[in-house]
Amino acid sequence: MFDGLFGMFSQDIAIDLGTANTLVHVRNRGLVLDEPSVVAISKSSNRKVVAVGHEAKEMLGKTPGTIEAIRPMREGVIADFAVTEAMLKYFIRKAHKRNHLIRSRLVISIPAGITDVETKAVREAAMGAGVREVLLIEQPMAAAVGAGLPVLDARGSMIIDIGGGTTDIAVISLGGLVTYRTLKVAGDKMDEAIIQYVRRRSNILIGERTAEQVKMKIGNAHPSVSTGSMELKGRDLISGVPRSITITGDDVREALADTVQVMVEACRSVLERTPPELSADLAERGLVLVGGGANLTGLDLVLREETGIPAIVAEDALLAVVNGVGIVLEDLEKYRGLLF
Ligand SMILES: Nc1ncnc2c1ncn2[C@@H]1O[C@H](COP(=O)(O)OP(=O)(O)OP(=O)(O)O)[C@@H](O)[C@H]1O
Ligand SMILES: [Mg+2]
Known part of the structure; x- marks a missing residue:
């Protein structure tokens, strides 16, 4: 019963938003999602999202003229803002299972040394998904914590x-x-x-x-x-x-x-x-x-x-960043100094 109550008020989320894969860790639940950072959109009906993640990756290079499979992240940063935002929203909702995220905090990893504009884009894409607060951590730092x-x-x-x-x-x-x-x-x-x-x-x-x-x-x-x-x-x-x-x-x-x-x-x-x-x-x-x-x-x-x-x-080399962001999320007091 306490778990239920606690869970209701604290659905904080950690995300490794990667060029190839996006992984999501939910506080007190662990890793809940691991999918390719790919979105399939309809070219005819106003860029409507047709598929996200695994399903969309299957479509890469095989789409008919009416559908386009996009990797919205390139070289570590957001290349297509609207599609990245839609993808994040979809993953967060899928991982979260609840529709109200108002109280959730989100910790997300960003590449070291990206520009202020690029950082702002990540923050805004995450805010667009409806969370209360967005905290950032540099990817190599998260990876090291995770390892x-x-x-x-x-x-x-x-x-x-x-x-x-x-x-x-x-x-x-x-x-x-x-x-x-x-x-x-x-x-x-x-x-x-x-x-x-x-x-x-x-x-x-x-x-x-x-x-x-x-x-x-x-x-x-x-x-x-x-x-x-x-x-x-x-x-x-x-x-x-x-x-x-x-x-x-x-x-x-x-x-x-x-x-x-x-x-x-x-x-x-x-x-x-x-x-x-x-x-x-x-x-x-x-x-x-x-x-x-x-x-x-x-x-x-x-x-x-x-x-x-x-x-x-490292063991679980593919999970190091999300595990690191997750560890930080589970103990924000200890790792506060790593966030901005
Ligand atoms: N066994 C393997 N040998 C070589 N490369 C591999 C292997 N398994 C996965 N990869 C590659 O690892 C990459 C994906 O790694 P990862 O999920 O860590 O990237 P990402 O975090 O999404 O990207 P980034 O951190 O650059 O934004 C892909 O290019 C994939 O082809
Ligand atoms: Mg990565």
């Missing part, structure tokens, strides 16, 4: 979050980002690199979804890990008809090499700018990989070799 790093302590923790649109690299100590970099190079750029590779080598055009499946199934970043091969179908650019080819793990590693190199260089530059006392902590404790891209086979090995410090993929 169980001692962010409030006077020692260095290093996190690399490889999402769909952005890669965030940060060194954290005493509840703040000491050094960080945000790259607009992450999972989406890997998919594009695979599309370009297949096009150049075999004159075949494949779609984004196929490229993503190739990456997840046989993608890798280090020659010591063997990942097999895969048959894939696309459109022959010369004859125009469907054709299939075989692609190997070695091919995919070659396709992804430049993208991986950008991440390595960025880690090096963050390390170079880190004060020596903290560097010493990092040499001992290493860096932690989170986000969907952290699951790219062998990426941890490359980072270890190229930076000289240990690199570990």
Whole structure:
């Protein structure tokens, strides 16, 4: 009975609004929603929303002329405000199950170093969904909390979050980002690199979804890990008809090499700018990989070799940010200093 009463007055929500996936944690209930950040809208009837999340992702690249499947977030920030707002509203209502959100507080993660205008857009999109108050936390900070790093302590923790649109690299100590970099190079750029590779080598055009499946199934970043091969179908650019080819793990590693190199260089530059006392902590404790891209086979090995410090993929790498925002939401007193 108390639970019921309490729940009625405190339906606070934590959200990881990602370029690829949006995840929602409700206070006292935990993770309740995990869906692709995709919206299908009708082009004919006034941009009416036709489907959101999983259902909309199935439609990507397969829509008829009257429907458009949109990813309203690009490179970590809102690219289409109205659609992002509609998507947030839909997810919040689905997670919340109640229609009155008036009393709810919302904690939402934003990329480190985004502009005031971009921050305002996130805040407004969330307010548009009908909550009482919106609190913001920087994504690398949330990721580090979610990965169980001692962010409030006077020692260095290093996190690399490889999402769909952005890669965030940060060194954290005493509840703040000491050094960080945000790259607009992450999972989406890997998919594009695979599309370009297949096009150049075999004159075949494949779609984004196929490229993503190739990456997840046989993608890798280090020659010591063997990942097999895969048959894939696309459109022959010369004859125009469907054709299939075989692609190997070695091919995919070659396709992804430049993208991986950008991440390595960025880690090096963050390390170079880190004060020596903290560097010493990092040499001992290493860096932690989170986000969907952290699951790219062998990426941890490359980072270890190229930076000289240990690199570990977090358990539940895809959930680190939402878990972190959730932990903060459950104990706002303790983590107040991380919010703005
Ligand atoms: N096993 C895997 N290997 C490589 N990449 C993967 C794997 N699993 C998922 N990904 C990629 O991870 C990305 C999604 O990760 P995540 O959900 O962390 O992104 P996001 O938080 O939505 O994006 P961002 O933080 O950039 O806004 C996608 O590009 C997806 O293809
Ligand atoms: Mg993310």
